Amino acid sequence: MITTALTELLRIRVPVVQGGMQWVGKPPLVAAVSNAGGLGIITALTQPNPDALRVAIRETRAVTDKPFGVNITLLPSINPPDYEGYARAAVEEGVRIFETAGNSPGKLIKYFKSEGCIVIHKCTTIRHAKSAERMGVDVLSIDGFECAGHPGEEDIGGIVLLARAAQELKIPYIASGGFADGRGLASAIALGAAGVNMGTRFMCTVESPIHQNIKEKIVASTEQDTIHIFRTLNNTARVFKNAVSKQVVALERRPGGAQFSELRDLVSGARGKVVYDSGDPDYGIWSAGIALGLIKDIPTCEVLLRTIEREAEEIIMGMGRQVKLQAKL
Template identity: 60%
Template sequence: MSITTKFTETFGVEHPIAQGGMQWVGRAELVAAVANAGALGFITALTQPTPADLANEIARTRDLTDKPFGVNLTILPSINPPPYDEYRRVIVDSGIKIVETAGSNPAPHLPMFHDNGIKVLHKCTSVRHGVKAQSLGVDGISIDGFECAGHPGEDDVPGLVLIPAAADKIEIPMIASGGFADSRGLVAALALGADGINMGSRFMCTVESCIHQNVKEAIVAGD
């Protein structure tokens, strides 16, 4: 049984669940497994040392699934930034149609993606950033509560407060991140006004995840 929301309709997946980009973890095996299960998986672009390596990882993923999947492009400010132009070009040339951006203002990246029919899901940690991203024309928002294990921002606002506050302001598809691990969390997020959930740590414990088995067992033991 699937649940139809603005998120599933916009991004062409069966279930309102995303596997967010995770450094070192967002590789072909995991992304393809998520896609084959009907959710939205993301290859982590900067896990790949070079744009050419990203192209190879996209090709590997396509060998494992014919379902939609995307690429996460983290755009944190940096003194010596990676070659974003080259990573963007690989994403476009590889025919990817969904990109998750995170870390900074996505505006410099939107024209190239949108000109090539790519939908952009932007990760935010506050309502004001979500509203700004919406005004820039992104196609969806991933709103991160302070429970998020990735980059939770500096406002220290948990999802129970942040999700409904964002839902009051965001009109485009919005998924919620931070502390979600099962169907109860999905139902709660939908009740709070989200159109789905983004999970990271939960997917780290899967067979397809490349992290060490001892780490997986430690995560599960701490559940």
């Protein structure tokens, strides 16, 4: 067993968090991750309204007695969501662990802390991490450039970002972006992290609620199969490279660039959802990180977390031996 500040704070067995994922962070996956010893997280905005989130929380609780959380991400949206309504619904349903992400999370963090909740805040810069630390969050999720979805605009890869976190942060942090296996967990721990956050890896599990074709597409893909859209709109997102995402980038690169209104129909989340429902990977935009290159199978969450735990333990134990041998040479 790998015991860290994260496993102790959240009372989980394995220091692995399943981060928020639009259209994927639904009860069956969340419960499977929590039952397997990690922390499953329901993505609030995947539910059409706060009452539907209440139902999702109850469905999750019906199949796991282990801790799980709720993600609320604040980013530009075609239809601005009722963030406070989602937050209140989750707190009233008894959720005590939240993952926040995105722009200007201060009000939400303050609310969750006033309700005695544990807040894991995801950020892509040390400046934002320190600001969230001052707001009183409990854990930072340090999201490197490798990540799926929104990596911010500063393009700092995980190795340096995590080493900077070790220098600067006082509270525990977990490593996010590019993690998919035991080697990743061991390296995150070496960089001072109390665990990892994984998204793309969990998309490709038996319990993930997306079409089997998309899981098989992930297995067949490599680390070269993602692309950044919205670079020119200051809302960069790493997504799967397909005809639609390449078209978006081409429109952005035209002389004079593109307004969001010109991209809206191509990029809408509603269209991306059809990818997961129908199994057509080319239908719309869907998030994926470069961890794509590491994913070679579609395991259950139980098998995945047991394998990661065992691999990480073996690597951590072996590291000491390797360093000693090298020192002798």
